[in-house]
Amino acid sequence: MGNLGGGEVMVILLLALMVLGPTRLPEVTRQIGKALQQVRQVTRGFQAELQAAIDDPVAELQARARGDELVAEEKAQTEENISPRSEAPEELSEQEHPDDLDSVNL
Secondary structure: OOOOOHHHHHHHHHHHHHHHHHHHHHHHHHHHHHHHHHHHHHHHHHHHHHHHHHHHHHHHHHHHHHHHHHHHHHHHHHHHHOOOOOHHHHHHHHHHOOOOHHHOOO
8 A cells, every 4th residue: 555656646646636536535534534534443452452461471581581590590699698508517516615625614
């Protein structure tokens, strides 16, 4: 529809003028214009719904991926901050319970 040249449009207008006559031509062109406007609105609405249907699952998957990345980062940070369990009890027992009880002043 958008590939019509100037000459082609003139031929169509002349044919419409001959078929419809000068009195009905403005009325018919208004009706055609309104119909085209409605078609454009319907296609825009359809495109918007289609885009929303595509974007919703994609956005959900991206959010899940970000959540998984955050969980992995938190896990890695937690593992770095926690000392291994095998070292912790020995260190605590040496610090809290000295072997030489005589050194404790009462």
